[in-house]
Amino acid sequence: VMRLPFFRKDRFPPVLPAHLAVIMDGNGRWAVNRGLSRLKGHREGIKKAELVIDYCLKRGIKVVSLFVFSTENWKRAEREVNGLFKLAARYLDNTKDFSRRGIKVVVSGDLSRLPQELVGKIERAERETSFNRVMTLNLCINYGGRAELAHAVNEIIRQGKSAVSEKELGEFMYHRLPDPDLIVRTGGQMRLSNFLLFQAAYSELVFSDTLWPDINEKDLDGFLNIYEHRNRNFGEVRDTGKTIDA
Secondary structure (H helix, E strand, O other): OOOOOOOOOOOOOOOOOOEEEEEOOOHHHHHHHOOOOHHHHHHHHHHHHHHHHHHHHHHOOOEEEEEEEEOOHHHOOHHHHHHHHHHHHHHHOOHHHHHHOOEEEEEEOOHHHOOHHHHHHHHHHHHHOOOOOOEEEEEEEEEOHHHHHHHHHHHHHHOOOOOOOHHHHHOOOOOOOOOOOEEEEOOOOOOOOOOOOOOOOOOEEEEOOOOHHHOOHHHHHHHHHHHHOOOOOOOOOOOOOOOOOO
C-alpha cells in the first residue's frame, strides 16, 4: 500500500505540475466489489473525474489528461464498450459548463472507429471550447501511445519528410501539449498500459492502490506532495545536497 507524505491543506506545494495525466483504473472492480454493474462503476468514475478537474482548477494546474478508453479496451464486452461511449457522449454535452470554468476540451485518439454520435459530440466540444484558456482538458479516447506514434510517422511520410528531430516528432502527435510532469495511476497496477509513451520520458510516476471511484481530495493532496519532493534532474547532475544519480 502506498503511504502518502503528510500534506498541510493550508500550505499548497510551491512546485506544481503544469500537466497532470491520470490513468483512472479501478472503476469495474469497484462496482463488482459492491455487486453493481461495471457501468455503474464508470458512472462513479466520471464523478471523480469532475472532482479532479475542479481540484486542478483550484490549484492552477494548466493541463489535465485523462485516460478514458484505450485502443486495447475494445476487447471488453460490447455492452460495456457501448455504455462507455454513451457516458462519454453525455459528458461532452456539457460545453457551457466547460466554458463557464474556462476549460478547453481536446480529445486525443483515433476517432475513426468511434460511433458517429460520439465523434459529433467531440467535434462540437472542441469547437465550442477552443477559445477557453484557464485549463486544457485532454480526454484520451480510443487512445494508445503506440498508435499515436504510428499516426505521427504516417503524417511525417504524408508530408514528404525524410527525417525529423525529436522535437519535430512531438509536433506530429495528436495535440501539441506539454509533456506530463506527473502521471498518476490508481487501482494498484504499476504500469503505463500504452499511455503517453513518447511524452512520458521524464514524467514523474505515482501509483496508488486506491480504486478510482474512491479517490478523494486527501489522495490528490498526497500525489502533489509526492511530486513536490521529487528531484527532477532530466539527466543532469545538480548539486542539491541529495545523493541521487538518475
